[in-house]
Amino acid sequence: MAPPSHCHTINGVAPPPRNGAIAVETTTTSPAAQSARLLDADEFRRLGYQVVDFIADYYAGLGDYPVHPSVTPGFLRRQLPADAPTRPEPDAFAAALRDVRDLILPGLTHWQSPRHFAHFPASSSTVGALGEALAAGINVVPFTWAASPAATELEMVVVDWLGRALHLPDRLLFSGGGGGTILGTSCEAILCALVAARDRKLAEIGARRIGDLVVYCSDQTHFAVRKAARIAGIPRENFREIPTHRHDTFALSPPALHAAMQRDADAGLVPLFLCATVGTTQTTAVDPIRDLCAVASRHGGVWVHVDAAYAGSALVCPEFRDTIAGAEDVDSVSMNAHKWLLANNDCCAMWVRSPSALVAALGTEQEYILKDAAAEGHDVVDYKDWGATLTRRFRALKVWLVLRCHGVEGLRAHVRSHVAMAAGFEAMVRADARFEVVAPRRFALVCFRLRPPLPDGEKAANELNRRLLEEVNAASAGPYMSSAMVGGVYMLRCAVGSTLTEERHVREAWNVVQERATSILLRKRG
């Protein structure tokens, strides 16, 4: 084994625009003194202030970083030693913070940049970040009620608060006989719902028929569902992605779903699980929940899950309530509060109508017993039986802090400001005849492109728009957007949702798009 290197040199990384703005205090604490003070209150205070200052400085200068770094694979690995230090260097914490500033920050994609319009936002706030910090400081492990009673009960309270704030049907909340939990990600939520559905169905038809179960979604559904189905042992050939169409706003068609389920049933297979999406990843399409539930109910016992990872946050506004109409009949819903509701990564709330099905599949009980905590008069739960993991973090704390400190009206104002900015962007796109909006804007995502140069020029249009995105993202002080390919159409995605984004950033982003388009079209003609 190579001798460990004790110091970390920094070579060849361009400093960020204003990295001098992030100050890192240097002191002369000896390594021995450091290791004697692993959890000392004064040491925590001293280093904690440094971290708070570091983050505050980062926020102050965030708009000046290129959103996406121009680095090549291996840029960081090449600069770090092969081994951890044997002993810490003097004042190692300050040295490490300097490396974060000079070495790591310049190599990150800055999800919180006001010019980050790619993917969906990583929604953040002072309160969300500090809620995470507080939970990390308190560091409890609420896997059962007894393992940290207040953490479990706060989670129960907060999921009901959030569910009501999002206008979810009462039967999904503890107050209505259902219940919720806060997991890390939608992947986990969908996996848990699917496993609960699977075991409920197999208890009915026999465990050996796992190979006959079929999972349904649309071709717009997030890969998370396919991943969950694979993990749960659903055969890959039993995964149905029903095609959607542009004329139908890329929503899942109930008749097409019915036909697929009928075909499978006729072939001796067993329709198991439907994942409907409110706000698809590519274009924020909304699947028609009520009609899909009606189809599912015709194929007895199909579990309907609603993935509202992104748009779930918008449900806090009554004007978006219609997008989840019919949710009284679904079995489970999940949404990522870390996407648009000021709760920093990670934070996925999930609600289920029948907690007993979750617990039967994931709990320590070995038998399939229908047993609702509420039905038994318990008023607490052991959350280890509600998720894929036993160890869990105290995520409820940050959600509670966000709701306390901003209130439901504050969250509405937050969502509405982004929707308004996206509407502004959409209006600018529509005002330029060279462009078109490709999918209806429902929330704060605008899908647009340069129109095809010729009526049958779809392929050329895709090429053109691909180049446009490349050039837009190459402008180092410009916006960072992503793309989608839906129904054969390549489009640019401008997702407004970063907490720091203001109208001027949206206007500037559009200016860059226009300029780049003009330049590309000129070159094309020339």
Place this chain on the structure above:
Amino acid sequence: MAPPSHCHTINGVAPPPRNGAIAVETTTTSPAAQSARLLDADEFRRLGYQVVDFIADYYAGLGDYPVHPSVTPGFLRRQLPADAPTRPEPDAFAAALRDVRDLILPGLTHWQSPRHFAHFPASSSTVGALGEALAAGINVVPFTWAASPAATELEMVVVDWLGRALHLPDRLLFSGGGGGTILGTSCEAILCALVAARDRKLAEIGARRIGDLVVYCSDQTHFAVRKAARIAGIPRENFREIPTHRHDTFALSPPALHAAMQRDADAGLVPLFLCATVGTTQTTAVDPIRDLCAVASRHGGVWVHVDAAYAGSALVCPEFRDTIAGAEDVDSVSMNAHKWLLANNDCCAMWVRSPSALVAALGTEQEYILKDAAAEGHDVVDYKDWGATLTRRFRALKVWLVLRCHGVEGLRAHVRSHVAMAAGFEAMVRADARFEVVAPRRFALVCFRLRPPLPDGEKAANELNRRLLEEVNAASAGPYMSSAMVGGVYMLRCAVGSTLTEERHVREAWNVVQERATSILLRKRG
């Protein structure tokens, strides 16, 4: 819907011993001003200092809280309003912090208390907590390399650093053609390994044979493995928990494993996956890796995973290296750095010999293609294909900070200090003829009990020790321990590992045990 309550009253919760020691600053920021400053640098600094002070005060007074609160189910839910506030109350953040202090902290189990000897520790440190805070502040989503290059590369560096520090075989590291990742929990790590093993095997024998696959472990293995097997669709009747015995230190017996695999193979079933444990949950037993791998290799293609959730941290000390002897032949290893290595919850490192098997099972690739990043000359990975979730947190940052700021020697000193304290506790148990140490102490857990009152008094001994634990834990300023029931023997578990624990806490804990034992034995006689 009931009108939301705007303020949160606190009734009927006894204040913690020194809650006055946690100061919460009150200011007069208006709600409107708050919502306009969701991610403002100055506001972050102001509130961030409050949180740092709050946590520092909490650490200073932590020893004074009862480790486990005496609360009854519903105590917190009853005190909180049914709905989130519509608008924040004045200075909501300070009000919420006060509620954390007065309402939530008194209802938590304090995992970081120096008198927490239950379960396994939730290892924490200033650097670990601040690493979490920093990651939450930076708030990136490193699901692919491109989505945050530096975060991905730091993770690759750090898992190799950690793996080498823990004396893992090179073939499990990136440097040796394998590779690692940092997930949240062992549950996720084991699930991912199992799914990779399953899909590799099914690619060989046909997807329809999922019902023939068998998973093996011992009756001491953590429930995480059963949970993972269920999630992965392994039939419940194909889960083998091989019995262990006290005379064999509760380790998994290779001949017994071989017999079980042979029986299954003879019955037409397919041995798939073995989870061996280094440091079992109940008694820290160590399964003999080398001999178990030899058995597994006789049943071609059985994936061997080593769950070193707790004891993995001890591998940082060369003197514990023998506990993982033979690991060159395993397929994967996981350990929780949040259990004993100063990385706050959650933090599970996993290493695999064949990343391509993971990616084939969990990645966006739809075909089973053997494709190693290294083999293709790539020097980066897309970590979304290495775990059960797509969204992930920047956990590598805290692990890197811990390694930087403490060095490998610092971590060794940390582990050794707990091992020494546990050895001290063990010596005290052995010096009292009324007690016995029930399972060999290998790391920092001591399993002990009052000896049976009569030679055949096992049942009475269990009753006696159950009462002993109850009374030990009832002492409000006393230690908090947990129990195990292994081979029909009920025992108390004293797990030394809280960062704040000092020798005096261990001595005091033993004094309480002795006193309670004396009192119980007296009453029994009386």
